[in-house]
Amino acid sequence: MYVAVKGGETAIAHSLDLLADKRRGDRAIAELSLEQIDQQLGLAVDRVMTEGSCYDRSLAALAIKQARGDLIEAIFLLRAYRTTLPRFGDSLPLDTSAMVAERRISSTFKDVPGGQVLGPTYDYTHRLLDFSLAAAGDRPAAPTAPADTNRSLPRVGDILEREGMLEPPPRDGASEDLTRRPLTLPASRPVRLQNLARGDEGFLLALGYSTQRGYGNNHPFVGEIRYGHVPVGFVPEELGFAIEIAEIDVTECDMVNQFAGSHDVPPQFTRGYGLAFGHSERKAMSMALVDRALRAEELSESATSPAQDEEFVLAHSDNVEASGFVQHLKLPHYVDFQSELVVVRALRAEVEARRRQAVLDQAAE
Amino acid sequence: MSLSSSADAPALARRQRWLSVLAKAPAARLAALWDGLGSVPAYALLRRPETGLVMVKGRLSGSGAPFCAGEMTATRAAVRLESGEVGIGYVGGRSACHAEIAAAIDALGQRSDWRDRLEAQIVAPLEAEADARRRAIAARAAATKVDFFTVAREANS
Numbered sequence: 394m395y396v397a398v399k400g401g402e403t404a405i406a407h408s409l410d411l412l413a414d415k416r417r418g419d420r421a422i423a424e425l426s427l428e429q430i431d432q433q434l435g436l437a438v439d440r441v442m443t444e445g446s447c448y449d450r451s452l453a454a455l456a457i458k459q460a461r462g463d464l465i466e467a468i469f470l471l472r473a474y475r476t477t478l479p480r481f482g483d484s485l486p487l488d489t490s491a492m493v494a495e496r497r498i499s500s501t502f503k504d505v506p507g508g509q510v511l512g513p514t515y516d517y518t519h520r521l522l523d524f525s526l527a528a529a530g531d532r533p534a535a536p537t538a539p540a541d542t543n544r545s546l547p548r549v550g551d552i553l554e555r556e557g558m559l560e561p562p563p564r565d566g567a568s569e570d571l572t573r574r575p576l577t578l579p580a581s582r583p584v585r586l587q588n589l590a591r592g593d594e595g596f597l598l599a600l601g602y603s604t605q606r607g608y609g610n611n612h613p614f615v616g617e618i619r620y621g622h623v624p625v626g627f628v629p630e631e632l633g634f635a636i637e638i639a640e641i642d643v644t645e646c647d648m649v650n651q652f653a654g655s656h657d658v659p660p661q662f663t664r665g666y667g668l669a670f671g672h673s674e675r676k677a678m679s680m681a682l683v684d685r686a687l688r689a690e691e692l693s694e695s696a697t698s699p700a701q702d703e704e705f706v707l708a709h710s711d712n713v714e715a716s717g718f719v720q721h722l723k724l725p726h727y728v729d730f731q732s733e734l735v736v737v738r739a740l741r742a743e744v745e746a747r748r749r750q751a752v753l754d755q756a757a758e
Numbered sequence: 759m760s761l762s763s764s765a766d767a768p769a770l771a772r773r774q775r776w777l778s779v780l781a782k783a784p785a786a787r788l789a790a791l792w793d794g795l796g797s798v799p800a801y802a803l804l805r806r807p808e809t810g811l812v813m814v815k816g817r818l819s820g821s822g823a824p825f826c827a828g829e830m831t832a833t834r835a836a837v838r839l840e841s842g843e844v845g846i847g848y849v850g851g852r853s854a855c856h857a858e859i860a861a862a863i864d865a866l867g868q869r870s871d872w873r874d875r876l877e878a879q880i881v882a883p884l885e886a887e888a889d890a891r892r893r894a895i896a897a898r899a900a901a902t903k904v905d906f907f908t909v910a911r912e913a914n915s
Binding site for chain 1: 770773774777778781782808809810811812813814815816817818819820821822823824825826827828829830831832834836846848849850851852889892893894895896897898899900901902903904
């Protein structure tokens with residue numbers, strides 16, 4: 394139990410001042426602008442929007458600046474801010490086949506319609522530090538090639554699905570909203586995906602990795618990863634018809650996994666799905682691996698590993714909750730601890746008394 | 759769907775297209791084009807610009823049942839012209855000015871004396887710019903298109 398304490402107001406105020414001072418750092422160094430964070434630390438912005446579960450680049454940039462680059466703290470700040478805003482409603486479901494893709498790869502099919510487009514990726518870098526970046530300088534613009542912008546980009550999964558090789562995703566199901574109704578178990582797949590979409594990248598990465606190493610392996614292949622810009626459709630209540638209110642960047646991962654069949658369904662590959670704001674490939678892939686692992690029971694697999702344990706995964710994926718509960722240990726627990734001290738002292742006294750009595754009894758014999 | 763009777767279909771399609779183009783335009787660019795119009799009819803704010811959230815939905819595997827992917831910020835406003843037309847603006851992000859201008863253009867677009875001018879000076883240019891941005895993105899991506907060759911071993915080697 395946590396018992397509140399009073400006092401320390403001046404110390405706390407001064408601590409906040411010191412924090413602000415440290416945040417600014419050496420005044421001789423130029424201060425970061427939100428635009429600089431958005432443009433030059435864009436992947437940090439993407440992660441904060443994804444796990445903060447709120448798409449707004451400048452808010453995420455502000456949170457990163459305020460948190461001095463501590464992304465989990467920034468995610469917390471963004472989550473706290475969103476609670477102050479009213480909800481206008483739900484968007485129409487995103488149509489990722491209408492994406493203006495900057496990147497689109499498939500690791501299962503070499504000749505996908507629309508082609509393999511690498512886009513901006515670290516995959517083929519040598520991971521050698523580039524010391525030329527230590528100095529400011531003009532960077533050349535990226536090369537271009539002729540492109541057809543009028544074509545929509547068919548999803549690899551849809552093509553395989555038409556052949557019957559890949560299980561179709563369930564089409565119906567009311568999508569509940571975790572921000573409106575707390576998690577109950579067992580959770581529906583849409584609720585699991587919402588939980589994973591907000592979940593900590595590191596936690597999901599480790600769980601996804603554990604499935605690859607044998608703790609619930611289901612033989613994953615990347616059916617497709619795509620990243621780019623998609624319009625968001627919304628039906629304002631005053632209008633009664635749909636308009637597009639924005640274009641947002643998302644990353645999507647369709648993971649193709651080990652096949653299963655039954656009396657009714659001939660063998661076909663199964664799927665896991667990941668979707669994240671911005672360019673967040675590691676997150677989308679980890680999410681897809683864990684989504685598939687959590688389907689163990691549905692697919693009659695033995696669920697023996699942590700990544701297949703719905704309660705374990707969904708209850709520990711949120712880094713705002715996790716960080717709050719771990720870090721609350723730093724707050725004063727003086728009363729708590731005092732009561733435990735009393736108990737331990739009493740126990741020790743009792744043990745000591747019993748020992749003495751035993752010595753006396755022995756001497757008397 | 760009060761506005762979707764078949765007689766209104768072309769008007770509805772135009773409003774739908776305009777509101778989408780206005781919402782997706784960069785706020786600063788829209789404001790510059792709006793200022794470029796010079797004097798415009800006065801309007802009253804029916805709903806002052808208000809920022810809130812829209813829950814963005816995704817679909818299982820891209821095509822299945824919907825799920826909540828995460829929220830985004832959005833701002834809305836509503837205006838009424840002295841001549842009575844009501845305009846609605848809904849835009850992604852937190853720019854009050856963006857939502858208000860979108861609503862004002864939506865209202866003015868319902869007047870035949872303004873429609874063509876707004877189309878020519880604001881909506882068509884914004885649409886062309888959005889198309890150019892899309893082309894630039896696609897052209898840069900196209901330069902990174904690859905062909906992977908699978909190297910198969912010959913049977914007797």
